[in-house]
Amino acid sequence: MKFKEKILEGFFLKRYKRFFVDVIVEGNVITTYCPNTGSLRGMLNEKARVLVTKVDNPKAKLNYRLEAIKHNGVFVGINTSLPNGIIYEAIKGKKILNHLRGEIKKEVKYGKNSRVDIFIDNPKGKNCFIEVKSVTLSRLKGLSEFPDAKTTRGSKHLIELGEMSKQGNDCYLIYLIQRKDVEIFSIAKDIDEEYYENSIIAKNNGVKFIAFSCDVSKKGINLIKQIKINEN
Numbered sequence: 001m002k003f004k005e006k007i008l009e010g011f012f013l014k015r016y017k018r019f020f021v022d023v024i025v026e027g028n029v030i031t032t033y034c035p036n037t038g039s040l041r042g043m044l045n046e047k048a049r050v051l052v053t054k055v056d057n058p059k060a061k062l063n064y065r066l067e068a069i070k071h072n073g074v075f076v077g078i079n080t081s082l083p084n085g086i087i088y089e090a091i092k093g094k095k096i097l098n099h100l101r102g103e104i105k106k107e108v109k110y111g112k113n114s115r116v117d118i119f120i121d122n123p124k125g126k127n128c129f130i131e132v133k134s135v136t137l138s139r140l141k142g143l144s145e146f147p148d149a150k151t152t153r154g155s156k157h158l159i160e161l162g163e164m165s166k167q168g169n170d171c172y173l174i175y176l177i178q179r180k181d182v183e184i185f186s187i188a189k190d191i192d193e194e195y196y197e198n199s200i201i202a203k204n205n206g207v208k209f210i211a212f213s214c215d216v217s218k219k220g221i222n223l224i225k226q227i228k229i230n231e232n
Helices: 083-092 152-166 193-204
Strands: 007-016 020-025 028-033 049-054 064-071 074-077 103-110 114-121 128-135 137-140 142-146 170-177 182-187 208-216 221-229
Touching: 007 064, 020 049, 020 064, 074 208, 083 103, 083 114, 083 128, 083 170, 083 221, 114 152, 128 142, 128 152, 142 170, 152 170, 152 193, 170 182, 170 221, 182 193, 182 208
Parallel strands: 028 064, 128 170, 142 182, 170 208, 182 221
Antiparallel strands: 007 020, 007 049, 020 028, 049 064, 064 074, 103 114, 114 128, 137 142, 208 221
16 A cells, blocks of 8 residues: 655654644654554654655645654554555455455444444355454564553454354454564453453454554555464
8 A cells, every 4th residue: 555645754752632743854843643542652752763644635634644653673554544445455456365255345334333344245155344453562572462552442343243253254353563573463461451351252253363464664555464363
């Protein structure tokens, strides 16, 4: 996936009010929108290099959007609105899960007041429900983890995917890791034990878990490969 808008490089200064980040670009301090509700644990280091989008939208409250932060030598994508599209295009282009058949749709209502990220309507077989999670956290070399903060919404999705699976549907939880320096993925049990427990329940109910790493650069975000998931 290529970035459609102009990308600028700069340095991180501070995050505040959750969705605001000040950065330095070409010697000027600018306020950017932070499209990530997580904690971004371990990455908000002063003077860390960042990638920022110049937003071409007169209705936008801020003229810039934070896209990536450099951590442990690699750019890490922090925009949580992008993974759904990356996975959607990868499935549609038969780059991943090419055994799935049916019409691919986005944001379809299911469960209790929820919308599944990707739905594949297969009139000749099982329908497929796919939830996509954006992953940034890496506390140990080569290891990626999710979540980076407690996520009630994430647990809700696990429970609802499990219910869909019990009804005979094909269900997936895909962790899109927006960094290339990892080889294994694990649930961060110490950060959110409830999420971990619900992931075990979902797996026992037939939900399949998959993780992919990505290369994030000034040009865009490219899916690299499927990586191993730690079952412990």
